[in-house]
Amino acid sequence: MNIILKQARLPSKDKLQDIQIIDGRITKISEHIHDRTGLSINVKNKLVTPGLIDAHMHLDKALLSESYPNKSGTLEEAIKVMGAAKEDFTVKDIIKRATKVARMALINGTTTIRTHVDVDPIVELCAMEALLKVREAMRELLEIQVVAFPQEGLTNQKGVYELLDKAMNMGADVLGGIPAIDPKPKQHIDQIFELSMKHDSDIDMHIDESDNPKDFTIDFYSERISTDKSERKFTAGHCCTLSLVDDNQARAVIDKSVNSGLNFVTLPSTNLYLQGRNGYPRRRGLTRVNELDKEGANIFYASDNIRDAFNPFGNANMMETGLILAHAAQMGGIEDFRKIIEMATSRPSKALGKKNYNIKQGNEVPLVVHDASSFQDLIIEHKKPLYVINNGRIIVDNGKIIG
The missing domain is CATH 2.30.40.10 (Urease, subunit C, domain 1)
Structure with a gap:
């Protein structure tokens, strides 16, 4: 044509x-x-x-905020509520909800989605099966990259390592992780690296989505990346506690992360909603967006959760999310607006392995x-x-x- x-x-x-x-x-x-x-x-x-790139979503959990409300609005309750919701998951239901949100995103200009998909003893491979079917069904309209994500932990959950291995064999594109909620975060990271080497896959982890500055796994994650000699790509989502440590500690880990080639994705809508609920002075919840950008990190943003227990908001509209980022990160200059467009196009394209984008x-x-x-x-x-x-x-x- x-x-x-x-x-x-x-x-x-x-x-x-x-x-x-x-x-x-x-x-x-x-x-x-x-x-x-x-x-x-x-x-x-x-x-x-x-085409816009929404590089961090959770299509398997989308559109459940009314059925499974998070009354406290905390991350802890969100995980608990979604754990109960997953007991009721079916492939048919997930396909219906995920397809609806993917179509919403497409209408809003998104042509590539990377979605994290829960793999754990509760849902096992049900959500993975559903999202792989959605990926195939929508292939002619938009690209969907699927991340095998151990939401409930890894070392503390019997059989999850094997389930992740099966998910990759089924056709998942990327391995995820969430070390800060695992009782053995370093072992968690080590096992994800081990699996990713087996499947020659990129890694995209949830890193330090927490209000506790002791949850600081980004340091070890960056160290592991710096010793990796492959061409694989590594991404860190959230990185909230980077804003809770002092400037010297933050600067040291930012330098290490940038030198390792780590990509960063900030999730402004969800983290503004979930983080900073325990008294005053209140935190914005975001990572150090401007400092990371200034130091040369490939940092971009994404929608994250859409109308679920983690975030009751969201329209799968990257420009709307960009406006939220502009408020939260105080990005209001003319060049900032240009940068926000880059953070929805050329920047995530590098992390997702796209060339000449x-x-x-x-x-x-x-x-x-x-x-x-x-x-x-x-x-x-x-x-x-x-x-x-x-x-x-x-x-x-x-x-x-x-x-």
Whole structure:
């Protein structure tokens, strides 16, 4: 299919550009393209970006906040409530909820999702089976990367190591972890590294989502990464306690983490809601976003939980989440808005193993035509996109999936 977007505003160009896409590949970018053989759409000065990447979600748990409420709003109760909810999980139910949220995300311009999926003695491989089916069913619309995630712990849960191994054999893409809740956090990390080497998989861990500064596993995680000689990619989500330690301790571990190549994903909506509930002065709950960015870390953001016991909010809208980040991390300058777009596109693309994820001639990259003409308007108004183009065709047209 031949598609030409006329009069598009690109992040990297001062003047409006025409973009030609033939069979999914950008074949030409120019101020004027005169080819009359394709489908021509005048986007009238609207901003065009690569497809948005939501690099940390929990599709298996989504849309359960009314059925399984978290009355205290704490992380501890969220884990307990979801443990009870998982007793009732079925493959059919998970597919229904996960598909609904994935479609919400697509309508909002997201073309890649990385979802953590619980693997534990309660749910066993039920959620994994469901998400692998959703991944396959939606393959032509958007990419879903599946993380095998031991939510309840690893060394304290008999059989979880074997379940994670089976999940990877079933087709999970990435290994997850959550060492801070494990009674043996270093052993937890060691076992995940052992499994990841066996399956040659990337690692994406929940790191130090806690209000206790003693939960500081990022230091050991970074050490393990620094000794790894493979080409695998490593990501740390949350990293909340990095904001609870003093500047000297934080600076030392940031330097170590950046040198190791660790990727960081902050989850502003969930951590603003869950963290800092035990008295005053209250903490924002986020990691040190600005310090990590200043020191050269590849840091980006994601939605995390959508309307479940961990977070009763969320619309699977990355620009809405970007606005929440802008408030929480005090990112209000013009360059900050540009950076927030990068944190939803080019930055997570590196952590997820995508190459050439930008709008350049010759690249095969999903495109989003936003209903905004500036970075500032895009984030503050976070309207639904006008078009989403993926795999060489228009799959979302003015808020409706047509692919």
